[in-house]
Amino acid sequence: MQIQGSWTQLDKQNRDKKTVSVPVSELIGVEEGRVEILPQKKVEESEQHFTVFSVKRGPRGAGSAGLWAVGRTLFSCSSRDLRDHWVTQLRAALRDRSASRPQRLLVFINPFGGKKRGVQIYRTLVSPLLELAGISAHVVVTERANQARDHILKKELTGFDGVVCVGGDGMFSELLHGVIGRTQQEAGLSEHDPTETLQPCNLHIGIIPAGSTNCVCFATVGVSDPVTSTLHIIIGDSQPLDVCSVHHLNTLVRYSVSLVGYGFYGDVLAESERHRWMGPLRYDYSGCMVYLSNRSYSGVIQFLPADPKFSSPRDNTRCLSGCRVCSESTERLFPQSDASSNASFYSTSQYSQDSSQSDGDWVSVEGRFRCVSLTCMSSSCPRSPLGLSPAAHLADGTGDLILVRDTSAMGFLKYLHRHTNTQDQFDLPFVEVHRVRAVRFSVPPGEEESDEEEDGGKGTEGGGDRAEQECERDRPERKSISQQHLAERGVERGMGDDRKKKERGLFFGPCCSRAPSVSVWNCDGEILPHTEILCRVHGQLVRLFARGIEDGARTRSCRGGGRKCKGRCVLHT
Numbered sequence: 001m002q003i004q005g006s007w008t009q010l011d012k013q014n015r016d017k018k019t020v021s022v023p024v025s026e027l028i029g030v031e032e033g034r035v036e037i038l039p040q041k042k043v044e045e046s047e048q049h050f051t052v053f054s055v056k057r058g059p060r061g062a063g064s065a066g067l068w069a070v071g072r073t074l075f076s077c078s079s080r081d082l083r084d085h086w087v088t089q090l091r092a093a094l095r096d097r098s099a100s101r102p103q104r105l106l107v108f109i110n111p112f113g114g115k116k117r118g119v120q121i122y123r124t125l126v127s128p129l130l131e132l133a134g135i136s137a138h139v140v141v142t143e144r145a146n147q148a149r150d151h152i153l154k155k156e157l158t159g160f161d162g163v164v165c166v167g168g169d170g171m172f173s174e175l176l177h178g179v180i181g182r183t184q185q186e187a188g189l190s191e192h193d194p195t196e197t198l199q200p201c202n203l204h205i206g207i208i209p210a211g212s213t214n215c216v217c218f219a220t221v222g223v224s225d226p227v228t229s230t231l232h233i234i235i236g237d238s239q240p241l242d243v244c245s246v247h248h249l250n251t252l253v254r255y256s257v258s259l260v261g262y263g264f265y266g267d268v269l270a271e272s273e274r275h276r277w278m279g280p281l282r283y284d285y286s287g288c289m290v291y292l293s294n295r296s297y298s299g300v301i302q303f304l305p306a307d308p309k310f311s312s313p314r315d316n317t318r319c320l321s322g323c324r325v326c327s328e329s330t331e332r333l334f335p336q337s338d339a340s341s342n343a344s345f346y347s348t349s350q351y352s353q354d355s356s357q358s359d360g361d362w363v364s365v366e367g368r369f370r371c372v373s374l375t376c377m378s379s380s381c382p383r384s385p386l387g388l389s390p391a392a393h394l395a396d397g398t399g400d401l402i403l404v405r406d407t408s409a410m411g412f413l414k415y416l417h418r419h420t421n422t423q424d425q426f427d428l429p430f431v432e433v434h435r436v437r438a439v440r441f442s443v444p445p446g447e448e449e450s451d452e453e454e455d456g457g458k459g460t461e462g463g464g465d466r467a468e469q470e471c472e473r474d475r476p477e478r479k480s481i482s483q484q485h486l487a488e489r490g491v492e493r494g495m496g497d498d499r500k501k502k503e504r505g506l507f508f509g510p511c512c513s514r515a516p517s518v519s520v521w522n523c524d525g526e527i528l529p530h531t532e533i534l535c536r537v538h539g540q541l542v543r544l545f546a547r548g549i550e551d552g553a554r555t556r557s558c559r560g561g562g563r564k565c566k567g568r569c570v571l572h573t
């Protein structure tokens with residue numbers, strides 16, 4: 001749509017322009033008079049004016065790739081009739097798009113996520129924009145962990161076009177479990193069967209970032225910004241996302257999108273839970289503490305490699321909005337559907353996830369590792385702008401398995417540090433990365449923590465043992481989500497013993513005498529109660545109100561350390 005005429009462009013930078021083009025798909029709303037929305041709604045009545053709100057790309061700069069703001073254009077007409085005509089036409093154009101935009105949302109706010117600003121963020125930044133766009137929202141401020149997940153699993157959802165969380169990755173995970181669980185229940189499928197082809201979910205998920213890591217938001221939008229995310233929801237963007245299921249024996253343990261991590265990331269999470277009062281800083285503090293403890297763990301990893309002809313974790317590409325690798329995967333995952341449209345998503349009966357899943361041989365790797373990580377996407381976040389695996393794809397049906405073998409403290413620091421800059425963290429002799437469809441992990445025989453080891457020394461070696469017992473007494477409760485979730489799903493069989501072993505091991509530190517022989521799994525910020533797990537990637541299982549990171553020179557992966565990229569990458573602008 002092109003609008004021409006006598007009007008005032010309020011954006012100072014564009015004051016001299018005579019014409020502004022705004023795609024209807026990026027219109028947010030139209031109001032009569034001179035109207036401002038943010039930071040506060042202000043209306044100045046005028047018979048000749050109307051104000052158009054649309055998506056405006058933010059300023060370019062480090063960390064702001066993908067930042068959107070609300071563009072505001074004031075139109076001045078020669079008569080009230082002409083003004084009313086324009087307003088009517090623009091509102092009709094918006095109505096025409098209503099099929100592809102949400103009309104009614106179910107919003108869950110975690111008042112305790114991140115810096116505890118969820119409610120304020122929703123009230124001041126999100127709600128006014130939804131109102132402007134004519135979207136109604138049913139808002140639930142949560143009072144306990146798992147409330148959002150349970151609501152989605154059990155309550156009536158008819159009439160909602162999407163569910164939205166205001167919080168962090170843990171809150172997103174609640175929605176993810178609710179939406180996937182509900183969809184499988186309705187389809188009569190068992191989530192506990194690790195070979196089941198799961199039904200893709202129709203209900204879109206929106207994320208308003210208000211947590212500590214905000215990895216899922218950052219990796220699917222490009223920034224961690226509540227206004228940008230709200231605008232993606234309003235215009236009905238749709239981004240498919242791979243999901244990894246984690247099973248122990250024949251029981252579903254959890255789903256993950258960003259990180260299933262053993263060793264360093266598991267230990268950081270376990271340590272960080274004791275310092276929740278620090279807010280997002282708990283991860284930095286715990287990261288330092290765990291790094292200083294210098295641990296590595298034995299493990300046997302088996303994985304099913306993905307077909308290397310489609311992509312590789314070291315091909316130096318980035319998964320950007322409209323990614324070719326992901327689109328071609330859609331064609332493979334939904335062979336009978338029109339891959340260019342949303343039909344593939346809504347016609348879920350056409351889903352044929354696993355035509356090639358049984359093909360190929362498992363590869364086995366054994367050794368001592370600093371960390372073992374599996375991620376379905378890049379897992380970029382403000383701490384690591386290119387992420388755990390910069391070339392991973394959001395929706396290609398694969399995950400990247402990163403194996404960091406035991407190395408010197410300096411070597412591991414080098415590896416970690418490369419997450420914060422543009423150097424290749426895989427270009428180190430003790431690191432390997434594989435694009436995979438499934439992963440199995442076990443502890444080599446004889447390396448499991450035995451009861452003997454647990455009790456070992458108690459009462460035999462004096463002081464050191466007392467210190468260890470004190471560590472245990474000081475241990476805080478774990479987050480309740482996994483416990484409740486697992487208990488409710490009947491997973492508690494044998495869990496007590498397993499968890500006891502790990503919790504004993506976790507708090508080895510200055511006051512403890514013996515390093516633990518097993519770590520714990522960090523699954524999108526939740527500690528798993530099992531060590532031996534099977535992970536499987538389910539291509540495009542859910543959809544987010546997002547579009548991936550928008551193309552632009554500065555969003556490309558930079559391996560030039562600032563020289564080759566000439567300042568065009570996300571880190572060097």
Ligand SMILES: CCCCCCCCCCCCC/C=C/[C@@H](O)[C@H](COP(=O)(O)O)NC(=O)CCCCC
Nearest residue numbers: 168169170211212213214215259287384416524525
């Ligand atoms: C010398 C500098 C070292 C810096 C290392 C940076 C590595 C960062 C990789 C981050 C990957 C993040 C994957 C996402 C995990 C989240 O799901 C999880 C829970 O988040 P939230 O619900 O918001 O609390 N976050 C973490 O597990 C934090 C990992 C931090 C590790 C330092």
Ligand SMILES: Nc1ncnc2c1ncn2[C@@H]1O[C@H](COP(=O)(O)OP(=O)(O)O)[C@@H](O)[C@H]1O
Nearest residue numbers: 113114142143144145167168169170171211212
């Ligand atoms: N009202 C609540 N009280 C306590 N915990 C909650 C509440 N609402 C959600 N949670 C839980 O808090 C955990 C952390 O939330 P999240 O929003 O991800 O913040 P953060 O990123 O700071 O960890 C999630 O696992 C979620 O299940």
Ligand SMILES: [Ca+2]
Nearest residue numbers: 242376393398
């Ligand atoms: Ca993927």
